Amino acid sequence: MNKPAIGRRTFLIHTALAGTAGLAAAAAPPQAETVVPARTIRGMMPWQEGRADAPPEASGTEFRFFSADERAFVEAAVARLIPNDETGPGAVEAGVPFFLDRQLAGPYGRGHRFYLQGPWKKGVPEQGYQGRFTPAELYRAAIKAIDGYSAKQFGGHTFAALRDADRDTLLKDLEKGSVELDDGVDGKAFFKMLLQNTKEGYFGDPIYGGNKDMGAWKMIGFPGAHYDYSDWVTRHGEKVTVATVGIKGRPGWTEA
DSSP states (O other): OOOSSOHHHHHHHHHHHHHTTTTHHHHHOOSSOOOOOOOOSSSSSSTTTSOOOOOOOOOSSSOSSSOHHHHHHHHHHHHHHOOTTHHHHHHHHTTTHHHHHHHHSSSSTTTTTOOOOOOOOOGGGGGGGOOOOOOHHHHHHHHHHHHHEEEHTTTOOGGGGOOOOHHHHHHHHHHHHHOOOOOOOOOOHHHHHHHHHHHHHSSSSSSSSSGGGGHHHHHHHHOOSOOEEEEGGGGGOOOOOOOOOTTTTOOOOOOO
């Protein structure tokens, strides 16, 4: 991870689409305990630019799901998955741990759209997640199990206390499935979920708590959630110069 085979920008651009595509299922809107029909424009036409219902967003700064030890693990892990460097913000700087906390504290964490009933036989990659744990349960059990494994392998140190090189080694072993964890935790399945959720938080709209200041979008040149790109349809190869905005919109947003 210290010397990737391809450039960091290239890797992130190639994975951005996968990360944001999974967000619709993985990152349910904050505080959305019930499904509310989507409707952002009120009143009669004609539609007026900048006037719509302001969408809800992740609020506060406190962590609601992770304990202090779990937060330390998550911050240490995602910092190795997407490090902070001159190319752009790292996962921690982009607010990914906060994004993960909010998602695990909500419907996604409870496995709202997951099929979690047995039998729990090992599936093939095309079948996706096949475990019995909800995402919240998997994170909680896996972090505890990985810290226990780390303590046995690295002189009593938890994952967050390891050197970067040792963190990388352990993460790579989890990715390969070569780590045997206690309590029936599938380390490879957890790594896959953690990596996917990290990319979702990094590239998702800031409304969900990650991609702070739209740093990841600005890094790859994505202008964000503009209503209309029709002026740019025929302008091939040109850099899009409009200001980057998220679903929340620009500062002049007003409620209809």
